[in-house]
Amino acid sequence: RKEVEQDPGPFNVPEGATVAFNCTYSNSASQSFFWYRQDCRKEPKLLMSVYSSGNEDGRFTAQLNRASQYISLLIRDSKLSDSATYLCVVNSVRRALTFGSGTRLQVQP
Amino acid sequence: DGGITQSPKYLFRKEGQNVTLSCEQNLNHDAMYWYRQDPGQGLRLIYYSQIVNDFQKGDIAEGYSVSREKKESFPLTVTSAQKNPTAFYLCASSTIASGNTIYFGEGSWLTVV
Secondary structure (H helix, E strand, O other), rough: OEEEEOOOOOOEEEOOOOEEEEEOOOOOOOOOOEEEEOOOOOOEEEEOOOOOOOOOOOHHHHHHHHOOOEEEEOOOOOHHHHHHEEEEEEEOOOOEEOOOOEEEEEEEE | OOOOEEEEEEEEEEOOOOOEEEEEOOOOOOEEEEEEOOOOOEEEEEEEEEEEEEEEOOOOOOOOEEOOOOEOOOOOEOOOOOOOOOOOEEEEEEEEEHHOEEEOOOOEEEEEE
16 A cells, blocks of 8 residues: 555646545654645645644645545635646655655646 | 755766766755656655765665765765666755755756667
8 A cells, every 4th residue: 555645636627616635644653744736847846734623725725634544635716727736745654755646636717 | 045956957868877966955954855756656755864974765765876965965876777767856855943844946857868
């Protein structure tokens, strides 16, 4: 089983739609969780950290479910500019971060 | 400006040659990392270093070598032993003060010709 698993997508949604991604992780001792955004042929950039109580940043909401070992990202009112690959990131036993393979989102006009 | 600088951005290597990718950061971060990304795939950890003069293998260290002689520098050598080196290489750094958030350089594209 992979340490971090994501649905690769693509998720094709119209502008203005709400879309949600889930990510599961295998290491129950993981402490740090993040969502990164990666545009084609670019480096990943931090979108948001994920806190135990859940957190929101504008149109983006991240949640953590420790019991089921998954994190989620909700994007409301999707924009064309949200089209990208979203990477789930979890700290590993090595104290280095492990990346999921990413979920591709395509927002259509 | 503070950040992570990788060079070169594009590099072509002949089979059998070693090449070294540079990574410099002026963020005063303690930890540095090298990841590899293949087309349509996620990031895989090659090597990481938590402090100067110390580094650990990641998931795919075979065919690669690193050094950490200075806090701000973490070069990666892709040796001839790496059989399929064509990929996008990403250097990153982090510090406990930033909650271990990883920040990336712009990456280096390596192609074997």
